[in-house]
Amino acid sequence: MMKKTAKWITVLIVALTTSSCKEFLTVQPVDRLTGNNFYLSKDDVEANVANMYSMFFEKINESWVIGAIGETRSGEVFASPGANSYSSRRVVEFLGTNDMLTVISAGTAWDWYNYVRVTDWTRYYQVIQTANILISKLEEGIPGLSDTDKARYIAEATFMRCFTYFWMVRLYGDVVYYTEPYHADGLAREAMVSVLNKCLEDLRPHKNNLPWQFPDPALKGARASRGSIIALLMHMNMWNAGFDRNRREQYYAETAALGTELIQQGPYRLYPLTEDGWATVMKGRSDESLFEFYRSINYQDANAALSPFGDHFLRWPYKFPRFNNQISHCYFIDTYMAKLYPAGLADKRADFWFDDMLSNSGQFTAVKFGFNVYASGNEDRNPDNTFMIFRYADAILLHAEALAELSRDTEAIASLNLIRNRAEATPYSGTGGQELKDFIFWERCRELFGEGHRYFDLVRTQRIMNPTFARNPMNSDQYNRRAWTWPLSPAARVNNPNIVLNEYWLNFR
CATH class of the missing domain: 1.25.40.890 (Serine Threonine Protein Phosphatase 5, Tetratricopeptide repeat)
Structure with missing residues (x-):
């Protein structure tokens, strides 16, 4: 393993110190x-x-960044045998075992993913x-x-x-x-x-x-608004609440107040789960968007071929061309999906957002990302979606989480059920306390599937150490030594010797 670490450092120094980080x-x-x-x-x-x-x-x-940093590192994603470039797609399985030095190593089948760049x-x-x-x-x-x-x-x-x-x-x-x-x-x-x-x-x-909204509707979501600031303040508070435990009540209280302001005063809304409604949300510039990086084929935006999250989980007829997209590149394992959408509990998202959800094969399809198909049969392109960062539903669920942590259970359940009701799902009617907190966590997993929040939610709530929530959990020593981080490029030290690299990845074992 020391050889692997040394090799990684050498590769990074050569690759990165000769470029823009001199x-x-x-x-x-x-x-x-x-x-x-x-x-x-x-x-x-x-x-x-x-x-x-x-x-x-x-x-x-630069790569499949949203998926790699926010969704796959707890072990629920696998490459589909028979998919295009199967050997390179298997990088998701190394991400899932938190083998980050292998993920960023040179000379692998997945070099073209450029994951080493995430370290810079x-x-x-x-x-x-x-x-x-x-x-x-x-x-x-x-x-x-x-x-x-x-x-x-x-x-x-x-x-x-x-x-x-x-x-x-x-x-x-x-x-x-x-x-x-x-x-x-x-x-x-x-x-x-x-x-x-x-x-x-x-x-x-x-x-x-x-402003809550700009006069020009083309700027909705694509430029920071008051809702963007509120969402970011909520997220920063909730992150710190997970690590600064002595002050967590303060962080939760501010998050709850911000969420109340957003819900009561903001112009945002949840769109119905119809093809038109959800296509509008995923296209961007909707009343559900708090902040996004808007992208459009109409503007000839240069998205990297594999950068959208849905690229790995779509197949024909949601992804073209037909001849080499008969199956999805990857899938989420059935045991995880069954936890997300338990049998016997009504939830429109299970059928509306997925095909063959429990297939454990390339038939698994995240249709959630497939409603804006525009390509003809010969174009190798992903659906024309925005890159969503903060969505109204995300903020509502942070609001519910903060309220639950403050033991304001009735209010927390009300916010939680705003999301459940839109999904035509069985409303939450359980008890408060830990049961409610855990349900809100799973609701975030359900609602925000593929939007880059799950892994960070696992980390900040410490559920990453619990096998109930993570298929490949960390132990407490790994967590405290910050095995949840990415390795930091040694290039950061080239002109700043005060930088100390991420210790866990230098002494990985």
């Missing part, structure tokens, strides 16, 4: 991010905002640095911006900065934190709870400076 926290392109001559108008601000979103999406478009945080810091510089320039003053516009843009840039830190915390644990423009000092990594507490403090004052 300088720690380097920001590119310079003409968009530096120079007083670029911040002279509202158009310049809009260009920088668009660049932030674009850079972040480029990072999660450089692009995320370019997003953060872009936000820092833009905020600084906005605070200095930009001609033609009203006070309202200035506050709105600062709020949007602050959202993207905090969202990026939140995303990195879930991947790497402790991260380097800074908010100064043109930052170049080699800082050490800061404890993740501290980072998120700073992000909470940073973001709270800006919540009401973004």
Whole structure:
């Protein structure tokens, strides 16, 4: 195993230090991010905002990122024998046993997945640095911006900065934190709870400076709104509640209050589970979207072929061409799916979102991601879906979870049943306490299937150590040593010797 670790480090140093990470926290392109001559108008601000979103999406478009980081690492997903590139698809099984050094090793059948790139945080810091510089320039003053516009843009840039830190915390644990423009000092990594507490403090004052909705419907969900900020604040609170146990009541209380505000004041709604209704949600820009990276074939958006989650779980006629998509690449094991949708409990999602749900083969199909098929029989393309990050149903269930943790069971059940009722599912009528908390966890698994939340929910609630909830659970030593993180690229140390790599992956056994 020491040889495997040494090989991994060597591969990473060669692969990553020869590319864009030659300088720690380097920001590119310079003409968009530096120079007083670029911040002279509202158009310049809009260009920088668009660049932030674009850079972040480029990072999660490098591979099957949503699936790999948020869905597969607890062991429920398997490659379908007979599927295209079966040997390479088996990487999902190494993800499922948390064998991350094998996942990112060079010379494997799945090299083209580029999972080694997930270990490199450089692009995320370019997003953060872009936000820092833009905020600084906005605070200095930009001609033609009203006070309202200035506050709105600062709020949007602050959202993207905090969202990026939140995303990195879930991947790497402790991260380097800074908010100064043109930052170049080699800082050490800061404890993740501290980072998120700073992000909470940073973001709270800006919540009401973004609108619930933009006048232009094309921006719905695709640009940060007040609902986006509320969703992020809720998620950061719930993450910290799992690790900062002495203050968990405070985190739960803020999450509950934010959820109440969102439900009572926000313009969001749950669409009916009909073909038109659900296709609208998955296409994006819907009243159910709190934040997404909107993608459309109409804009010739360059999505990596395997980056959408549904790519691995769709077959013809939901995925083309027919001749090489007769079966899905992967499937979720039947014992897990039977836990999600128990026999005898009504739930429209079981039939509406899946074909052959218990097949244990490539006949398994996540139709949830297959309602926006646009390709002809000769095009090898995935359905034209958005990349959903925060959805209204997600926030409602976080609200229910926080209320249950506060022993406000009646309110928690009311929020939970908003989701159950939309799914035409048997309403929850059980007791409070742990039974309710566990049911809400499973409801998040059901409702948010494939949206990149399950693994992080397992980690923050510590259910990742319980075989009832995870097919391949961690032990407490692995959890405490943060086996749930991704390895961090040694390239992070090239110009910053204060960086300490993720210890678990350097002493893996």
